[in-house]
Amino acid sequence: MSYRTDRQRVEGLGSAKEGVHHFWTQRVTAIALLPLTVLFVFPFAQSLGGTYEEVMATYANPFHAIVAVLFILVAFRHLQLGLQVVIEDYVSDKAIRTAALLANVLLTWAFALAGVFAVLKIAFTA
Numbered sequence: 001m002s003y004r005t006d007r008q009r010v011e012g013l014g015s016a017k018e019g020v021h022h023f024w025t026q027r028v029t030a031i032a033l034l035p036l037t038v039l040f041v042f043p044f045a046q047s048l049g050g051t052y053e054e055v056m057a058t059y060a061n062p063f064h065a066i067v068a069v070l071f072i073l074v075a076f077r078h079l080q081l082g083l084q085v086v087i088e089d090y091v092s093d094k095a096i097r098t099a100a101l102l103a104n105v106l107l108t109w110a111f112a113l114a115g116v117f118a119v120l121k122i123a124f125t126a
Contacts, residue, residue, distance in 0.1 A: 022081065029078035040071040056122055065123035069116050076112035080104060
């Protein structure tokens, strides 16, 4: 039998005050991906199957390079937010959840930085 009130039992278990920010960030990145995907896919599709020089020339264009960098950054941020929700909802063990959330952040940003580095290397060496 516990003599704690309902309020005392839930103290510290309430809102982390991040849900609305997470919700809106995920929606904004989703909306930003709509035009960025179109602007990224067309030059990418045209350079598929092309020679090395043609691909280098495509991404030497500053507009295509900037769109590719923005697409990569926004897509990986959106991925990170989505995976965070899945991990928080379906991983019940606190230690595993913490490790998975840390791995999620580190891996998504590592892949995003690798993609940005690749595009910038093409853009500045071509």
